[in-house]
Amino acid sequence: QSVLTQPPSASGTPGQRVTISCSGSSSNIGSNYVYWYQQLPGTAPKLLIYRNNQRPSGVPDRFSGSKSGTSASLAISGLRSEDEADYYCAAWDDSLSGQVFGTGTKVTVL
């Protein structure tokens, strides 16, 4: 059972902005960095955001991350058809002494 809660789905039309939330607690998001991953169908996850709001080389600046208290968000601006995927947040949990992932959000481009 995931300790980070995400909405199961999100959608938008091409060009729109979509935001995905990730709710945790003081033992994970509240005290550690948040990471975001994109998983296209049938492929391994890909790192989108590290340390709350940093983008790895090659990740478009359409993707941005933020964190406030025990919650975090991933925003996708200028939505494109290739953004259709599952998105997961993640953070280290001090109480569990392990990495925890969010429940995942499926993004659909209408």
Place this chain on the structure above:
Amino acid sequence: EVQLVESGGGLVQPGGSLKLSCAASGFTFSGSAMHWVRQASGKGLEWVGRIRSKANSYATAYAASVKGRFTISRDDSKNTAYLQMNSLKTEDTAVYYCTRSPLGFDYWGQGTLVTVSS
């Protein structure tokens, strides 16, 4: 080019054992923490555990769901990480990925399927 290649998956009966390997190349393996993450069909990602580098005493950590049954090890001379899985349960059926940190899980293998069934 960084590459992570898992192997060793397959069909095993409940209560059985299996050992997965993760062969790494293209980066300084000995300095990196290595993790295992699994994903059951149609489900989300679940962190399994990790092993840190020699500089960090090869410290390991595991998810509660596998603690006491799974063991992560590494051979820096072979640039390979391992996941020894014992007392396997049907709920351990998943694709198992190896990945590395520390700035997030920036590279992933293609995954290897483990099926636990009688």
